Each structure stands twice: as C-alpha cells, then as structure tokens.
Amino acid sequence: MRFLIEKESKSSQARIGKIILPHGEVETPAFMPVGTQGTVKTMSPKELKEIGVQIITANLYHLYLRPGIEVIEKGGSISEFISFHRPVLTDSGGFQIASLSPLISIKDDGIQFKSHIDGSTHFFTPENVVIYQEKIKSDIGMCLDICLPYPVEYNEAKRASEKTIEWAKKSKKIKSEEFNLFCIIQGATYLDLREKATKELLDIGFDGYAIGGLFLGETPKLSYEIVAFCNNLIPKEKVRYVMGCGYPEDILECVKLGTDLFDCVLPTRNGRTGTAFTSEGRIIIKNAKFEKDFSPLDPNCDCYTCQNFSRAYLRHLFISEEILGPRLLTYHNIYFFIKLMEKIREAILKDQFEEFYNNFKRQYNRNLI
Ligand SMILES: [Zn+2]
Structure with a gap:
C-alpha cells in the first residue's frame, strides 16, 4: 500500500490523504462501516457504493468460524466473496473474542477460545491470524492483540500491552512482503504503557498504527488525551487509526489530533x-x-x-x-x-x-x- 498526505491543516494536526490498496483507493480521514460477518447489516454493496463508502471492516474471528477461511479463499478474496470489490480491512478479532466468549484463555503464544456458535475449541496465534488474513486477501490486516475492558488495573494492562507487542513482532516476521499489516497499540489509560508500546511497535515497523482499547467507557477527555499522546509519537507519514471511535463529535476531535481511519x-x-x-x-x-x-x-x-x-x-x-x-x-x-x-x-x-x-x-x- 501507499499512503500519500495531500494536505495538512495549518491550525491543527488534521490532514487529508489517500491510501492506495489492492482493491482501490481510500480518501482519508475515512470512516469504515463495520461488516463483521462480511455484510454491513441490512445494506447491499450497491447501496454502500451509492453512499460513497470506500472501505469497510470485517472480522476474522467471525469469518473464520463461519463460513471458514477456505470458503472465502475459494471465493477469490473477502472483497470478491461479498461482492463489494472495494477495500476491506479485517480485524483479527481479539476484541470480539474477549467480548463474546466467556471461555477464553490467553496463553503465552495466542488466544484459546470456544466458538460462540457450537462451543468447539480454537486457537488463534499471532502467526495464524496473519496467514488467514493473507489467504482471504484482506486489503489491510490487523495483528492479534489483547484488548481489555475499561477500567483495568495497571499490572493487567501492562501484561496485555507487552504481550500485544510481542505478538506484533511475530506477526511482522511471518507476513509476506506485499501484505499490509497494521499493529495495535494497547496500554489502557496508562500513558507510560502507551508510550512504550508505540515506540516498540515503531521499531518493529508497520504500514499503519492503530490505537485500540479506547472509547470503552472512559471520559472522552481521557480518550482524546491518549489519542493525542500516541499520534504525536507516530511519524506523520504513517496511517493512524483509532479503533472503535464512532460518535461524530469524537471522530471530529480525533481528526483534529491527526487521525486518518475510524470504524464503529x-x-x-x-x-x-x-x-x-x-x-x-x-x-x-x-x-x-x-x-x-x-x-x-x-x-x-x-x-x-x-x-x-x-x-x-x-x-x-x-x-x-x-x-x-x-x-x-x-x-x-x-x-x-x-x-x-x-x-x-x-x-x-x-x-x-x-x-x-x-x-x-x-x-x-x-x-x-
Ligand atoms: Zn438522510
């Protein structure tokens, strides 16, 4: 992918740009409607295009369980299978696993979870989620992360943030050259954890940087503070993505802080x-x-x-x-x-x-x- 910054605001960090992806171009700042199961609920791809949607998100956890990676792979790619023919970003599903499955256990080398559909046991590793996302030809894939609810104790947030960095390193190692992979910065509301995570993930090197684990019930002011803090550490030539930020007033505030991508x-x-x-x-x-x-x-x-x-x-x-x-x-x-x-x-x-x-x-x- 290529990310071109076309104009920067003089009065703030806001900027407009263009992300060039395998299935098309995305003008930023962009909002990505969520199509968890490979469909933006109730909308046809024709309607999405009519509205001007340039990119949507889908969720690997859901697609892996149903219809399965093999089906989508045989369908050409996630974008072709769902007949959207425009860019699709897939989230690896750490957030969904945590919110849907009470029987999840975080291991040293991945996340073991039970399917919410039939109770069968599965294991996501930093490596296999990249392989799956490559197989279904996501335009942008996300690293496996540990997303904790708010509020969370410092030590627990620290463990999750550090594990997410360690997994990002493994994900980077296994991905093929041409695959676009974004990492996720975790660290809850603790600035020192956010700083360490951002710096270490920058050292590993990704196509884009997502800030995860925000807008989960903390005050908007606190979320903005963390977004501002992380965005300032991420070089401006990189794509910045604030996950789960969806109220119009929050989107506007995060655009002002230099954010390029949103989903909710x-x-x-x-x-x-x-x-x-x-x-x-x-x-x-x-x-x-x-x-x-x-x-x-x-x-x-x-x-x-x-x-x-x-x-x-x-x-x-x-x-x-x-x-x-x-x-x-x-x-x-x-x-x-x-x-x-x-x-x-x-x-x-x-x-x-x-x-x-x-x-x-x-x-x-x-x-x-
Ligand atoms: Zn209207």
Whole structure:
C-alpha cells in the first residue's frame, strides 16, 4: 500500500490523504462501516457504493468460524466473496473474542477460545491470524492483540500491552512482503504503557498504527488525551487509526489530533434499533412526538431516506417492526457519517477546518435531542 498526505491543516494536526490498496483507493480521514460477518447489516454493496463508502471492516474471528477461511479463499478474496470489490480491512478479532466468549484463555503464544456458535475449541496465534488474513486477501490486516475492558488495573494492562507487542513482532516476521499489516497499540489509560508500546511497535515497523482499547467507557477527555499522546509519537507519514471511535463529535476531535481511519458499529447498530444521527444530534424515531411529524429525518440531509420518507412513516415502520425501518435508518446513518468525513476533508482542503470544527460543535448536540 501507499499512503500519500495531500494536505495538512495549518491550525491543527488534521490532514487529508489517500491510501492506495489492492482493491482501490481510500480518501482519508475515512470512516469504515463495520461488516463483521462480511455484510454491513441490512445494506447491499450497491447501496454502500451509492453512499460513497470506500472501505469497510470485517472480522476474522467471525469469518473464520463461519463460513471458514477456505470458503472465502475459494471465493477469490473477502472483497470478491461479498461482492463489494472495494477495500476491506479485517480485524483479527481479539476484541470480539474477549467480548463474546466467556471461555477464553490467553496463553503465552495466542488466544484459546470456544466458538460462540457450537462451543468447539480454537486457537488463534499471532502467526495464524496473519496467514488467514493473507489467504482471504484482506486489503489491510490487523495483528492479534489483547484488548481489555475499561477500567483495568495497571499490572493487567501492562501484561496485555507487552504481550500485544510481542505478538506484533511475530506477526511482522511471518507476513509476506506485499501484505499490509497494521499493529495495535494497547496500554489502557496508562500513558507510560502507551508510550512504550508505540515506540516498540515503531521499531518493529508497520504500514499503519492503530490505537485500540479506547472509547470503552472512559471520559472522552481521557480518550482524546491518549489519542493525542500516541499520534504525536507516530511519524506523520504513517496511517493512524483509532479503533472503535464512532460518535461524530469524537471522530471530529480525533481528526483534529491527526487521525486518518475510524470504524464503529454505531451508525449501523443504532440504525437498526431506531436511533438516527442528524445534523443537530441523535433522535429516537419511535418517540411519540414524531407520530404526526411529516418532516424528513434530517432536514439538512439529501440521502434517499430523507428525500422520500417522513419521520411519521419511519416511526410507523419501527413501531410495526417492519424490516424497511432498520434499512432506511441504517442507510441514512451511514450516509451521515460518510458525508461528515467528506465535509471534513473538504474543510481541510480549503483551510477551513477550524471553522468547520467550531460550527459543528455549536450545531451538534452530544445528547439525544
Ligand atoms: Zn438522510
């Protein structure tokens, strides 16, 4: 892969760039909708492209268990198998293993876990997750890491951070020359652990650096502090990725701190459960106040949902549990995130990022409206 920085903001660390990958190009800063099982829930690849999605993420843990690496490999690649034909980043699944499987045990040389589908036992090593991701031709693969919940004791965070570095070293060793592999910086909320991890991972050398284990319940201020700290240590020519950062206000803040990639389940999960992101903040469509509201979901949005349907109708779909409701809200939410990133890039390009940032903060309500 190649990463080209096209413009840097004068007033902050924000920058726009382009990542050139086997299945296409990605303009950064970019938001990657999550397609855990090889599908961005309820959306067809045609719709994703219509919205302007340039890259999605998928999850190795889920794909390995079902349909299995061999099936995807025979399907050509993950991108071809799911008929997206654009870049796909795969996460190795440390986070999912930790959150889904109560029967996980972290060994010296990998993670042993029981399948959440049939209870069978499996073992992920730093080496085999790279091999699997190479087999399914992910555009970007992630190293196996240990992601702990928040809050976590210092010593436990230290062990996880150090093990993640050790595994990253093994992953780098086994990967083929042309495979794009990102490492993950762990260390919870402890700056000294984050510093040690970032420096050691820089010594090993990766195509991109992800900051993991944040936005798990700590205050946004603390998350920003850690992102700023790590981003400052990562040379600017490297791709910086903050994992799991998904509220628009958090994305904007992390862009300001020099972040290039984001992923989060928020737009899709919230879309399915009836919460829409709008230019003024989030709304719950089922609320009674929308019963006779014939205005669009977001008056400032020109997506298919907002151009054609009223809040009253969308509310009706959710109340009647019709499948079109989650589809239309997911469509709008992804559109909202993709347009937000486009506007951010445009603002940086025109040297108006500071202005955009201030306007957004004035207009957008962090709380439900
Ligand atoms: Zn819309």
